[in-house]
Amino acid sequence: MDRYDTLIIGAGPAGLTAGIYLSRARQNVLILDSGSGGGQVTLTHAVANYPGTGETYGYKLASEMKKQAVGFGCEILTNQKIRSMELEADEKIIRTEKGDYSGKTVIVAAGGKPRTLGIDSEKKFQGTGISYCATCDGDFFTDEDIIVVGGGNSALEEAVSLTQYAKSVTIVHQFDHFQGYPHAIKAAEENSKISFMMESIVEDFLGEDTLTGVRVRNKKTNENIELNITGAFILIGYVPGSKPFSGVIELNGRDEIVTDEGMATNLKGVFAAGDIRQKKFRQITTAVSDGTIAALNAMEFMYGADPDKI
Amino acid sequence: MTLDTNLEHVTSASELNELISSNENVMVCCGRMGPMCVPVYDAMESLRDSGEYDSVVFKDMLFDHPEAAVIRNLPECATFRGLPFTIYYKNGKVAKATSSIQDEDQVTSILKEVY
Numbered sequence: 001m002d003r004y005d006t007l008i009i010g011a012g013p014a015g016l017t018a019g020i021y022l023s024r025a026r027q028n029v030l031i032l033d034s035g036s037g038g039g040q041v042t043l044t045h046a047v048a049n050y051p052g053t054g055e056t057y058g059y060k061l062a063s064e065m066k067k068q069a070v071g072f073g074c075e076i077l078t079n080q081k082i083r084s085m086e087l088e089a090d091e092k093i094i095r096t097e098k099g100d101y102s103g104k105t106v107i108v109a110a111g112g113k114p115r116t117l118g119i120d121s122e123k124k125f126q127g128t129g130i131s132y133c134a135t136c137d138g139d140f141f142t143d144e145d146i147i148v149v150g151g152g153n154s155a156l157e158e159a160v161s162l163t164q165y166a167k168s169v170t171i172v173h174q175f176d177h178f179q180g181y182p183h184a185i186k187a188a189e190e191n192s193k194i195s196f197m198m199e200s201i202v203e204d205f206l207g208e209d210t211l212t213g214v215r216v217r218n219k220k221t222n223e224n225i226e227l228n229i230t231g232a233f234i235l236i237g238y239v240p241g242s243k244p245f246s247g248v249i250e251l252n253g254r255d256e257i258v259t260d261e262g263m264a265t266n267l268k269g270v271f272a273a274g275d276i277r278q279k280k281f282r283q284i285t286t287a288v289s290d291g292t293i294a295a296l297n298a299m300e301f302m303y304g305a306d307p308d309k310i
Numbered sequence: 311m312t313l314d315t316n317l318e319h320v321t322s323a324s325e326l327n328e329l330i331s332s333n334e335n336v337m338v339c340c341g342r343m344g345p346m347c348v349p350v351y352d353a354m355e356s357l358r359d360s361g362e363y364d365s366v367v368f369k370d371m372l373f374d375h376p377e378a379a380v381i382r383n384l385p386e387c388a389t390f391r392g393l394p395f396t397i398y399y400k401n402g403k404v405a406k407a408t409s410s411i412q413d414e415d416q417v418t419s420i421l422k423e424v425y
Contacts, residue, residue, distance in 0.1 A: 035413055036352030043345040059348040060314070078356050079414045127392035127409030136344040137410075140391040210389045231391065 004030045004075075006298055007094055007103035010241070011076055012039015013284050014274025015109035016065040017291030018298070023072035025299060030101055031069065032080040032094065038062035039111045040238065040275065041284055045135040050284050061284070082244040087267050105298040108245060108257060108265070108272040109291060112238035112282075117149065121205040122234070129211025130232045134158035137231075138165045146231035147172050147214060149202055155235040156184040162233065163193040170227065172197045172216055197225075205232065240276045252278050263294035269301050313372050314343055315351040317358075320371040323380035330399040335366040335425045337417075340381040341373050341394025346411040350394055353414035357421070366425055398424045 006022050008015045011033035023029045031037075041047065044058030053061060070076060080096040087093075093102045114132050116122055122130060131137040134148075138161065146166045148159040151173035157180075159169050171188065176199050178185045188194050199219045206213035206226070215226050242255045250258045250266040256279075257272040259265055265272050273290035275282045313319050320326045320338060330336050339354060341347030351370060358368045371378050373393060381387065384404060387395050392410030398420060399405065405424045412420075 036349050036356060038348075038352070042348050042352075045345055057343060058345065059343060078352075128389045129391055131346075131392050131410070133344065133346050136342070136346045137392045210391070 001093070001100045001102050002030070004028045004101060004103045005302065006030075006105045006107060006295075007032065007092065007101055008107045008109060009082070009094070010034075010039065010109035010111050010274065010276070011037030011066065011069075011078070012109060012111045012274060012287065013041055013062070013065060014111070014287040014291040014294070015039070015107065016062075016069045016074075017288045018107045018109060018273060018295040019069040019074040019076075019291075020065070020072055021292055021295035022298065023069065023074045026073075027299070027302075029074045030103070031074055031076045032082075032096060032101070033076065033078050034081055034110070034241070035079065037066060037076060037078050039287075040113075043114070043133070045133075047284065085244070085248060087248055087270050090269070092269060104302050105269045105271065107263075107291075107294045107298060108249065108270065108276060109274045109287075109294070110241040110244075110276050111287075112240045112275045114234075115236045115239045117202055117234060117236070119202065119204060125205050125207065125211040125232075128209065129207065129230060130205065130234065132234055134162050134233050134235075137233075138162050141166050141231040143167050144230045145228065146170075146233065147202075147227065147229050148233045148235060149173075150235040150237070151175060151178040151180065152235070152237060153180040153184050154237075155233075156180040156188045158233060158235055159194055160184075160187050160191055163191055166193065166231070169194045170197055170229070171195070172200050172202060172214075174201050174219065175199065200225075202232075238275065238282075242276055254278070261293075262297045263290055264297060269298075271298055311342060311372065311374065313341075313351075313370050315370055316355050317351055317368055317370045320369050321375065322377045326371070326380055329367065329369065330402045333367045334401055336369065336399040337366055337396070337421070338369045338371055338381065338399070339394050339396045340371045340378055344393055346392065347394040350396060350412050350417065353412065353417045356414055357417065363421060363425075366421060400424055 005027040008031040041058045048055040263271040271294040273294040274287040386407040390409035
């Protein structure tokens, strides 16, 4: 068993920030990530509102955070799938498929991942018509008819962006109103290439080798409509990566980890930070803030509130 | 745009042809520095650095480079509509090709299947 002061689950902005603070305070820190690390910021094309950096690529910001954490002495292990954990005792243990690790404190910063529709045919056409990134794949659909599924800011803004390429964009949204900001709604409504199917849900994606259509059901009338489209961009938000912690740490009805304002969970010495925890705003800056608070409170948990000991 | 990765880049069709004719196992990820591509590069770097796949040559190629037509126009990529295009060559031939994001587990699974 490899022993550390703090185990951090997740190498996104929240986890990396916690790692930077703790390792700079000469704590022995291990960050475990189920993927390649970097978090959802790596799935963001351009980041323009992170203070101090100017506009940058998401992957670059994540890469700099990783370098900074490693530079202060953080150990980062990627592709670590959690097998089991014991978080209630003083010595907290995380077992992954690749090793067993223990820590005096644990910070859960496992973030989230893009929400999928969960339709069988969705997986079939991923990469051959279905995409989760308009910036990446928009130009494959030049002069074609496509749909965007979703009604939040991402869906509305990406729909407008996709009109640069597509002949037409239909926004399919399950509610009778959008969740986006008024300016994003207005921009979509004023775009002549965009039409709307409200109170509608995607029932199935159609085609052989590539996507050629979609069946959409109107929730009010139950009427099914088939649209001939070659592309579908699914932008319906994110789900927290809290599944491994279900039944171990208290979650709310949306599967987010419940914390107090000090990022403490219901388990002593276990903190949560970033998009995985219950909160209203999910930004890189708020993740970084959470990571900082979690790290400082983890220090206080280990050494008490005396600043001379920290 | 250039590829800001820690992988070695393929910059021409002739270089790719030489690479696949002189190496039994070659994986090439053809993409941009975009959100769907970066995780694949990261997975490749991680697998290369793990030492478990020393028999595989891991490379990338910029999708928008004119010479990348050697990958863009592969018959195996004819239906692809998502970046990156990831090609697994075995003995100079395409053994497997995928479109869009793949995580390290998916890449590992294909490496085991193909090589």
